[in-house]
Amino acid sequence: MTGQPLVLRLVVLAAVTLGVAGDRASAQPPEPIVPTPPSLAAAAQVPLGDVVWVTDASGSTSQGRLASVAGDAVHVRVGGRVRSVAAADIRRMQWRKTDSPLTGVLVGAIIGAVPGIYWLVADPNECRGLCPEEYALIGAGAAIGGLIDHAIRKRVTVYSASGRSDWTAKIAALAAKGRSGLQVSVSF
DSSP states (O other): OOHHHHHHHHHHHHHHHHHHHHHHOOOOOOOOOOOOOHHHHHHTTSOTTSEEEEEETTSOEEEEEEEEEETTEEEEEETTEEEEEEGGGEEEEEEEEEOOHHHHHHHHHHHHHHHHHHHHHHOTTSSSSOOHHHHHHHHHHHHHHHHHHHHOEEEEEEEEGGGOOOOEEEEEEEEETTEEEEEEEEEO
């Protein structure tokens, strides 16, 4: 019986401590968030001089080389002229991203080496290693793979106005007799 008053005292002490601490501590007001224009964040990953397509709010698309990103506008060099598009007017921005030919060279060389490896295992005494024609296949595979990768040019969307996510999440406690839980709703 002496254990119960001690436990009760500890519970009361914890409640008083938490009650006092709750009064003294309060959440700090959030710092104001300065929104970065979305096109500026997207344009940061595009190197200056690379080919871009910028579609504005009217639906007009400008294809050119990225000249600069200054203030709240993106500047695209189209022919000999520079066209400026305000960040708020950008509906979509795409970038022509080139693929590195190194991966194609490596994959092509591996594919070219397959017949040589097969003959090395099947008849290891013929050339004491790979024969000259297998080295030629490795070189041809590497050249073809590099040319294919050099020809691949992807058009990557780096910003889309429909991609803006103004989403909210709400969490509410649910309690009923004998049951409890959380209700979570996410809207975007």
